[in-house]
């Protein structure tokens with residue numbers, strides 16, 4: 001029996017100014033889940049797009065079940081049994097769930113699309129995958145996480161032999177992630193093979209059998225999951241020893257006073273009775289599961305969701321924030337979860353994106369933009385955050401997903417806010433750059449900035465916050481000292497006592 005289902009040998013891909021892949025190898029066995037790791041811009045997505053037929057390689061060979069193939073395009077890849085779940089959602093918002101899943105492969109009757117059959121097929125597929133979404137719902141009406149589940153179901157609907165998952169869980173809650181892992185296990189048992197890309201180390205250890213690492217477009221090596229450690233993987237990824245994942249913050253706050261305070265904030269269905277404050281130099285963590293109301297609270301502070309009642313104070317004085325413009329006037333900045341749509345001008349260059357939120361800072365005495373200063377500041381961020389780009393002028397739509405996120409963060413670090421709200425700032429970001437982001441947060445705090453950080457990464461929030469607020473069912477349910485508490489205690493607050501099984505499930 002052939003064990004080796006896929007072999008990619010010496011794959012090369014060159015984009016203008018960037019060698020994205022310089023001779024990369026990858027091997028996949030039948031029934032195996034292979035993790036693909038590497039820093040932002042290492043070449044992971046490019047390699048997978050070549051396998052899925054979106055890009056033609058500039059060199060190298062691909063073998064499927066030991067037969068050499070030349071993958072012509074996306075349809076050819078599908079015919080060969082290769083299916084990909086992209087980082088970005090690729091569904092049509094104005095079609096139904098069933099239409100999206102069976103687009104271009106609709107069942108027909110007398111030459112017409114057989115809607116009833118399509119709906120029944122979707123129902124069967126969802127039953128098999130234990131997905132509870134209506135096949136006739138419009139995709140645009142679904143939550144992002146349900147859209148991601150539809151995307152996953154769509155990729156599986158063709159019964160592929162090789163399934164590529166490029167950061168599939170970034171929009172999923174912990175329950176849905178659990179569901180996805182069950183689905184992966186099921187397909188694996190049936191003999192399908194998977195390539196799984198993630199920046200979340202715990203997922204790598206939970207789901208993969210072995211791991212291949214890329215760095216700067218080069219193949220570094222492959223290790224068996226049970227024989228490796230996260231330290232070894234980090235070293236392979238970043239090319240150096242990283243003794244610490246979280247830098248030390250050697251102070252709790254710079255002044256024991258309230259910088260921003262909200263009292264009794266309420267908006268029906270979004271949040272109830274929310275009161276808390278942040279001191280200058282303090283990092284306050286908001287932790288809650290997806291749907292708990294954590295993002296809505298941040299949006300309430302920033303004026304995107306309008307509160308019905310409650311008060312806001314800046315340094316003891318009541319202020320009114322009815323919309324984001326007023327928030328910005330009061331020096332409050334908010335880096336949203338949805339960075340792609342809300343944070344970047346994709347057709348503009350790297351340096352324009354970094355400097356656009358605070359152009360005033362770059363004006364010289366003749367009120368002209370000081371290009372040199374723009375370049376100097378941008379190069380510092382490129383260096384600090386290890387942004388991988390061929391030039392300052394590269395349009396950001398050509399950068400890898402993680403590098404785009406780093407640029408949004410650089411832009412907000414540039415505007416010098418007094419209060420900075422960060423919603424999932426390190427999602428999709430590699431481990432080396434995460435460290436640099438935490439360091440930048442500490443530097444801002446040292447200057448007296450009050451920081452509110454939302455994260456669904458429990459180890460992260462426990463390590464970077466000075467104070468932790470736990471959110472559940474649209475309310476703050478506990479305030480904890482991150483140095484004293486544990487992941488178990490936090491989940492007990494959220495899920496309630498006596499349900500140990502539920503707790504470990506959510507923690508996975």
Ligand SMILES: Nc1ncnc2c1ncn2[C@@H]1O[C@H](COP(=O)(O)OP(=O)(O)OP(=O)(O)O)[C@@H](O)[C@H]1O
Pocket residue numbers: 015016018019020038039040041042043044045046047388389398399400401402403428
């Ligand atoms: N269409 C393109 N045009 C020009 N350069 C590109 C294009 N697509 C990718 N690149 C470049 O190729 C390199 C590899 O990008 P790729 O998206 O494969 O990285 P990645 O490992 O998937 O990163 P991430 O973890 O951030 O998703 C990057 O330097 C990126 O800027």
